[in-house]
Amino acid sequence: MSKIVFIGAGAMAEAIINGLTKEEKVLPAQIHVTNKSDIDQLEHLKQTYNVQIVCEEKKAITEANIIVLAMKPKDAIDAFGEIASYLNEGAMIISVIAGVSIQTISTHLGTRPIARVMPNTSAAVGLSASAVSWNDLVSEKSKLEVIDILEAIGSVKVVDEEDLHVVTALAGSGPAYLYYFAEQFEAAAVQHGLTSADARQLFIQTMEGAAQMLKKGDVEPSELRRKVTSPGGTTEAGVEQLIHHKVDEAIFACIDAAQNKSRVLGKQYE
Ligand SMILES: NC(=O)C1=CN([C@@H]2O[C@H](COP(=O)(O)OP(=O)(O)OC[C@H]3O[C@@H](n4cnc5c(N)ncnc54)[C@H](OP(=O)(O)O)[C@@H]3O)[C@@H](O)[C@H]2O)C=CC1
Ligand SMILES: O=C(O)[C@@H]1CCC=N1
Secondary structure, three states, rough: OOEHHHHHHHHOHHHHHHHHHHHHHHHHHHHEEEEEOOHHHHHHHHHHHHOEOOOOHHHHHOOOOOOEOOHHHHHHHHHHHHHHHHOOOOOOOEOOOOOOOOOHHHHHOOOOOOOEEEEEEHHOOEEEEEEEEEOOOOOHHHHHHHHHHHHEEEEEEEOOOHHHHHHHHHHOOOOHHHHHHHHHHHHHHHHHHOHHHHHHHHHHHHHHHHHHHHHHOOOHHHHHHHHHOOOOOOOHHHHEEEEEHHHHHEEEEHHHHHHHHHHHHHHHHH
């Protein structure tokens, strides 16, 4: 199995490491991590997942078969400059950086196999909805290896690179929208007398049940909704408010803004 080095040790890197080590597809001894300056976070990852910290001399980077780029887009160009001369010729890049294109990575890190991935933080519980796109230099064997890694943290779809912008808007950022709904539904239920704990548990179970029903795939979402909505009943009253407050427009605007931001970030740091 490959030696993997994470450049960047924040929320996304930790979620992937958490998922990977839980699945035991990659041994902690094969995973190395580095960041810019937060030693405490590196220590936390070492203590929690038993992974290795990249030392000053960067030997681990030179020996790595897979380099995972997990820094913010604004830090990418500096980070590329810091690692470029240490990469070995055959090393494959897996980038989770939002927006930044394979072409940009190639310009800074050389012509090499590059997979651009959009995971989400549910990787920490093995439920990331990931998508991947790659350049022609990624061999069939390496593609299978990338898919294997991504399947260890959830589901994976292979998409055109252009589609990663909307994937980012929908699935990369997606958990945050659902957490926002969780916050708001919980607050609303508390206002009407439930405890936070009860409201949260009921909402989580409701999301989980609805997700399972959708996942069965035999009934369209609109039909599932119809089955809940008794004429003249409570759901109808609730949904009328969602329509009245233009929640549909808010959702279209949300996805449009997020996918557009992905494009802007890509251009800004190319
Ligand atoms: N969070 C999410 O839900 C998702 C994030 N992504 C993408 O993942 C990437 C990381 O996001 P996230 O984990 O949330 O960000 P964080 O801010 O949590 O982590 C960023 C990490 O990058 C490190 N870093 C910054 N500069 C360098 C450098 N020059 N060399 C090495 N490491 C460096 C930081 O180190 P230090 O702390 O020391 O400054 C930190 O460990 C982003 O590009 C984002 O678009 C993709 C999908 C989902
Ligand atoms: O907010 C962001 O830019 C990153 C990319 C997807 C999720 N978090």
